[in-house]
Amino acid sequence: MNAPSASGPLAGLRVVEFAGLGPAPFACMLLSDMGAEVVTIERPGKPLGDVTNVIGRGRTVVFADLKRGEERSAVMQLLEAADVLVEGFRPGVMERLGFAPDEIAERNPRLVYGRMTGWGQTGPLAQAAGHDLNYIALAGALHAIGPADGAPVPPLNLVGDYAGGSLYLVCGILAALHERQTSGRGQTVDAAIVDGVLSLMSLFVSGAMRGQFTEKRGSNLLDGGSPFYAIYETLDGRHVSIGALEPQFFEQLCEKLGVAEPLRRAQNDRTAWPELRAEFARIFLTKTRDEWTAIFEGTDACFAPVLALSEVGAHAHMHARHAFVNVDGVRQPGPAPRFSRTTSHVQGAAATQATSIDNISSRWRAQHES
Secondary structure, three states: OOOOOOOOOOOOOEEEEEOOOOHHHHHHHHHHHOOOEEEEEEOOOOOOOOOOOHHHOOEEEEEOOOOOHHHHHHHHHHHHOOOEEEEOOOOOHHHHHOOOHHHHHHHOOOOEEEEEEOOOOOOOOOOOOOOHHHHHHHOOOHHHOOOOOOOOOOOOOHHHHHHHHHHHHHHHHHHHHHHHHHHOOOOEEEEEHHHHHHHHOHHHHHHHHOOOOOOOOOOOOOOOOOOOEEEEEOOOOOEEEEEOOOHHHHHHHHHHHOOOHHHHOOOOOHHHHHHHHHHHHHHHOOOOHHHHHHHHOOOOOOEEEOOOHHHHOOOHHHHHOOOEEEEOOEEEEOOOOOOOOOOOOOOOOOOOOOOOHHHHHHHHHHHHHO
């Protein structure tokens, strides 16, 4: 990539990403989609050119061997004109490489230093290896997800890496940039997945204190325990989802399903939930998923078909919202969220070749000084 003509709300923001795995690259994808110019520091010899690497989209890549003094100096010069640094190494790695937050702050006191880890920068586990599943396990989320009669179920790596990790890192970076407008100073953002996931559990912490959430899986309102917030199999072996929590939505669901009158009054009677679930299951098995979709879609019964990823783009609603975009021949999810004036867009596919760090540094310094 050369200097991009970004249009999103973060246009003009200069971000340096130290290449890594998991939530930090996804956070940088979001920043790029919203208009930031993201330069990724990659190790020499790293293969480039995989345009199907959706999370790597919208970046300029430069090669630098951070163990070589002259190449560390070139990266430091780039950081002197940057607004944000993002790294996802274990605590202490950046310090050993010569890029500690305090050292960079001496050269660029306005820089926001985003640190992404699983366990956090401090604590007994800070230096331990781990992955998404371990972090959500320690934060109490994994225990709550799964069937009543089975083990916890891994929710892909969406809850830990991306929700508790990437999104909290982006939130922290944007908050620090906002505060910088007043103080003129950057600061370090310690984004730990365990912290973010526990924060996501706030509703259930409240529910536990009120006696409305138990630690038995499949027995609560939102974990599949209630028959009206659940997934049901259809005649063709596919599935539908219902989420008719409110009484008026539950009433509409029962009306369209033809549920017998006594069970229509059983929404809040937990003793009747097994019978209600069995009735829902029986009825949903009488038609195919698409037949139920034709009956329910667009109503207030809180219904949606369970789509495979390959089916999402063909759905009328997702198609109307242009949920997928085509980037260099690769179909992929478009930017989110949407903005009314400063429209986000994908700045390009994953880099196919590296760019000179000196050229970028010169341009950034000129922008910085102006």
